[in-house]
Amino acid sequence: MNQQNISDAKRHNWVDISIVVIIAALASFHLYTASVGILPSYAQASVHWALVSAYILLTKPLKFKFGRLIDLAIIAVNVYLTYYQMVIQEDMIFRAGIYYKYEIVFSIIALLIALEVSRRVIGFILPVISILFLSYALLGSHLTGLFKTVSFSISRIAPYLYTSTDGLFGQTLLVSAQFIFLFVLFGTILDMTGAGSFFVDMSFSLTGRARGGPAQAAIYSSMLMGTINGSGAANVVTTGTFTIPLMKKVGFKPSMSGAIEAVASSGGQIMPPVMGAVAFLMSEITGIEYATIAMASLIPAVLYYLTLSTGVYLTARRDHIPAIPKEELADFFKTLKSGWLYFLPLVMLVALLFKGYSPQRSAFGAIVATLVVGFIVNRANMTLSNFVTALKKAANGIAPIAAACILAGIIMGVINLTGLGLKISGIIEGIAAGRLLVALILAMLTSLLLGMGLPTSAAYMILAVLVAPAVIKMGASTLSAHLFILYFGALSTITPPVALSTFAAAGIAEANIWKTGIDALKLAATGFIIPFVFVFNEELLLVGSGVQITIAFVTAMIGCLVLASSLIGWFGTKLSIVSRLLLLPCAIMLFMANPPILSVVGLVLSSVIIGGEFTIRKRMSTANAA
Incomplete structure (x- = not known):
């Protein structure tokens, strides 16, 4: 092996090790907070983004020379910015919206990093939309009519998005940090078993x-x-x-x-x-x-x-x-017998949720149950390498979601600000x-x-x-x-x-x-x-008497059948374009159980239309046979 190949192997080795460390930290952090208690919202979202963004930057690096060094610099800066955002939250209460000049710079850098990291994993569309919203906040005072805003400077917009509960580390990212990752992890571990x-x-x-x-x-x-x-x-x-x-x-x-x-x-x-x-x-x-x-x-x-x-x-x-x-x-009963325990984590999840446990605690309980079931049903799958693969799948699953959520925070922040x-x-x-x-x-x-x-x-x-x-x-x-x-x-x-x-x-x-x-x-x-x-x-939302709900559900099921027939163009026989077009409003009437006459009319008309198609096809077959 030549010197260049040895160098490349070493580089890939430390990157792979770093990725494993990050995904392990990501899973450990969320499992810990789900079982012991989540952090304050800004801290929960910040740690989540620091880990997820580091994973994205390591797995989707810049392709030019020194690109890895730039990525490492971005990771280091972003970790510091997420940390700083956490430690100044209490201080911000007493400052009443006053920011230091360097905090404005920090805010702008945090926005740029969010846009760049998100671009790498979800493409250009959402980052461009986010930039358009930022442009609206910055230039909206020059518009006329309903969409005209007061004048906002970048020194007002950026810190607001960096520190407020409506911005980068606000409610949208918190959804990813509180709920979604745990359920993505649950899904990947369930699949691993x-x-x-x-x-x-x-x-x-x-x-x-x-x-x-x-x-x-x-x-x-x-x-x-x-x-x-x-x-x-x-x-x-x-x-x-x-x-x-x-x-x-x-x-x-x-x-x-x-x-x-x-x-x-x-x-x-x-x-x-x-x-x-x-x-x-x-x-x-x-x-x-x-x-x-x-x-x-x-x-x-x-x-x-x-x-x-x-x-x-x-x-x-x-x-x-x-x-x-x-x-x-495969025989249904043999298949069920071999893996019926796999239903237990899902049953536990639903049971915990309906008993009033938090989604985080319920997901944690379901994950623990999944691991137990995995060791009982298929111990051969419960290897360290499979665990690492499951954690990577969870990180891959949450990466585009977290990126979209942090950019949604920009959009939400601008919406509230303006x-x-x-x-x-x-x-x-x-x-x-x-x-x-x-x-x-x-x-x-x-x-x-x-x-x-x-x-x-x-x-x-x-x-x-x-x-x-x-x-x-x-x-x-x-x-x-x-x-x-x-x-x-x-x-x-x-x-x-x-x-x-x-x-x-x-x-x-x-x-x-x-x-x-x-x-x-x-x-x-x-x-x-x-x-x-x-x-x-x-x-259809279970609001009303039992009789009303039953009638609405039954007629809606018939409407589903009529609608599918209309769209696919077949119901025991090929349907003409005219019949398909006529069946569409019939299906809609069947969905409308109130007033009941609409469902009755829809059922009668759809029966006549489909019956007419069978009659026509039968006559055509008879004529062709003759």
């Missing part, structure tokens, strides 16, 4: 004999992992690497395979009990109990997955995709002019736009400030308004032009991005309809 493979095997044993069995397995295994994960895109990368090839193998088109995985993974963010950690955040913001939020979210989430599952089944029938032969499938949130809410109220439906449409568009490129939790934080107040003022309940924006914040990850989950799935499937995006929008159609329905008819 073999639970991920078990869930897939279980899904296959249950659904394999149906048409498109691998796709159904992908849906429900991705749902299980997606509700724990804080990012739809991250879940696509985690589970899609083995579900997408299986779907392609049995006959699904690449674009449809990618779309199924993207829609299933993103839906995990709306599926109780964890909802990608947003349920806990929503509880803190709204003051509504976690259990109420989780229960209210159940029926809409079930309808979302029912439409997806039905759409996949109809696609398989339409495209003549065969079922998996029985002899190639009063932009009130202005946007005012615009929505002004255009809606008291019409709730118009307000909801505007809220949907705003949510899809502002949610681009953000993990669901960060998107929800911003939308809860910008959009939810306007929807509530128009007459929606607090619960329905916040669930409404959550849905569209989650769906923004599959909605073009910035559809991170769709892009990730298309890459794995080797499919055209836009075809995958169109297929994803079809499969996720219920997600775009249900939020409007539950704002007007809260029976």
Whole structure:
């Protein structure tokens, strides 16, 4: 080995060791604070960002000469800045917003580091959006009309974003530091024990004999992992690497395979009990109990997955995709017997949450239970190297989320500093002019736009400030308004032009991005309809009598079937374009259980339309035979 190779090997060796030390420190810090008690919010967020940013800089280094040295300098400076931000918090109370000149410089450097570190892991889109918001704060006084602001100097903006609870180390990053990392870690450790493979095997044993069995397995295994994960895109990368090839193998088109995985993974963010950690955040913001939020979210989430599952089944029938032969499938009861203990951590998580334990303590308990189960069920997997791999996966999963959250802090800080949130809410109220439906449409568009490129939790934080107040003022309940924006914040990850989950799935499937995006929008159609329905008819949120809720749920399930038929174009027979267009409003009427006559009309019309298609096809077959 020549001198250059020896030098390169040594360099990689110290980098690898440093990465292992950082990921071990990251996991240890969060497990300690989850079990013993979290630090003050600014300290919790600061330590979290110091460790995550160091990991990003070491794993995504600058590529030119001396790039590593520059990265090390950035790490050292950032560690000091996060430390300094912690130690001056109490002093800031007595200073009443007065900053020293060097603190202004510190603030500017902290902003620049956040932008650069985030750029390396999530690309240019969100950093550019953050810079636009900063520009608005700096130059908004030169505008005219509603968006005109008072004059803010950089010496006012930067320290505010550096030290306040609305800025870099504020609520958005705290979500990542308090909740999301623990659930990402829970997911990676659960997968390390073999639970991920078990869930897939279980899904296959249950659904394999149906048409498109691998796709159904992908849906429900991705749902299980997606509700724990804080990012739809991250879940696509985690589970899609083995579900997408299986779907392609049995006959699904690449674009449809990618779309199924993207829609299933993103839906995990709306599926109780964890909802990608947003349920806990929503509880803190709204003051509504976690259990109420989780229960209210159940029926809409079930309808979302029912439409997806039905759409996949109809696609398989339409495209003549065969079922998996029985002899190639694992026996359900044997599979369940071999790994039923893997359900215990999930049961413990739900039980602790519903008993009133904090999300952090509940996640900690679930992680401990996972480790115990891992040693009982599959001791061979519980090796040091596998632990390190699981910690790396957790760090990889949290890196883009934390980066997006810290930039969301910039956006949130500017919104609060300039009063932009009130202005946007005012615009929505002004255009809606008291019409709730118009307000909801505007809220949907705003949510899809502002949610681009953000993990669901960060998107929800911003939308809860910008959009939810306007929807509530128009007459929606607090619960329905916040669930409404959550849905569209989650769906923004599959909605073009910035559809991170769709892009990730298309890459794995080797499919055209836009075809995958169109297929994803079809499969996720219920997600775009249900939020409007539950704002007007809260029976789907378990508000009302038992009879009302039951009727609403049953008619909505029928609506899911009709909607899937309309979008896929098949229901026992190929449906014409005219019939598909007519079935769409019928499905919407079936979702609207109040007044009941709408559901009755929708059911009758859809039956007539589908019956007419069968009659026409039968006559055509008879004529051709003659």
